Amino acid sequence: MWSRTLLLLLFAPLCLAQKKNKETDDEYNKLIPLNEVPIGCKAATNGYAIVDGGLEKCEEFTKEASDETEEDNKYEHFKCKHLRVHGEVKDGKCVCKPNWQGPTCNEYRGCPEGKTLFNRVCADQCRHGGTIAFTQKNVECICQAPWDGRFCDRLACWRMAPKEHERRWKNANNTCVCAKGLKGEECDEVVGCEHGEFNGGYCQCAEGYKGETCALKCTPGVSCSSNRPAIVLGALTLVLAMIFLR
Template sequence: MLYWCLIFSPQFSCIFSRCDPGWDGASCEQCVRMLGCIHGTCHQPWQCICQSGWAGKFCDKDVHICEHQPPCQNGAECIYDRDGEYSCLCLEEFHGKDCELKTGPYDCLMQPCANGATCLDGMNRFSCQCQAGFEGRFCTINIDDCANQPCRNGAKCYDRINDFDCLCPEGFVGKTCDSRTSDHFSGDKYIYMQSYIEILRQNLF
């Protein structure tokens, strides 16, 4: 028998376990399996001896997976390797662990997505995750940031990538031309702003 003492200051108490570590049962005749062992047994403590039809460290891999639950898709052939592992022999137009991805002129291998988009390869198709400011199947369309008419007071809107510029009419300033120049500028600063607006007009028209 093993005794374990627990100290609780200023007192302590002892408890005992009838079995040595790794053994259990009424007469301590049952070995304790490895933690995580699923379809296995043991002869000695902490073993995981797989039952028939199972493999792997924890006896959790079906050696007949190609027969019971074929994982291969799209007409691929399932080949059992060993230790519960398998591989799929894909048809020419498919690839992936289970041959679930289509290989062709329009998959991610051909880098179809534009403007820095991320290509997501899926089941028999792909999709593009666009960067901010772009849309469309291939992310080739620049979203019109002027569509909602953000510029105020008759200002002209110029679309950019995920942004816009407003060419304010005389007397207005701000990102959307929503502030009067008299609220922000006076004297030389006002004259400078008017000159800047005039330069923009000359360059854009």
């Protein structure tokens, strides 16, 4: 019983989908979903709250409310630049531009509630199933792979696989397809080599090349490792399975 459980724990991560959703900004700050931000700073757990219908950084907002100083104007400019999409400073306060509303000024008054205006058409604030979010740097979206960009409007096929295999997919007519030499549901089956010899389900790369299909050039002065990770991992899995499942 325990041996089976241990085996599952060891290999469960290998079975999980390894698509890379966009969950940080371009400086790797974790995006905070707007729908998880509480009403009022007293309930804030991450330093932000919705106050009077707008997204506020509680530390700065509280300072501003208690004692008006020259720093207040800096915060209003910070808020319009980083916590609003269509905001402007007017009479010393950050407000939504005409026809825009919502906590981050990204809801268009002429569209159904919660919608924005994108290419003159009412649309979700985040395209392709994304979730509106923010960091102290910007308002942008959490995106489901393979989508990227501020509002999940850019296809990023490299997000379909873990970093070491992000070249398995390529963009073809706004769709992700397997790169040359690969096939399968996850594009993880090698069927051809660009600069090497196909042998037993893997590529033996020519000198100076590396990668699953030998498509990558080696770094000058650095020797490339053998291309047999799938076979080694498969053998290791089989051996451990035989030991634990006796």
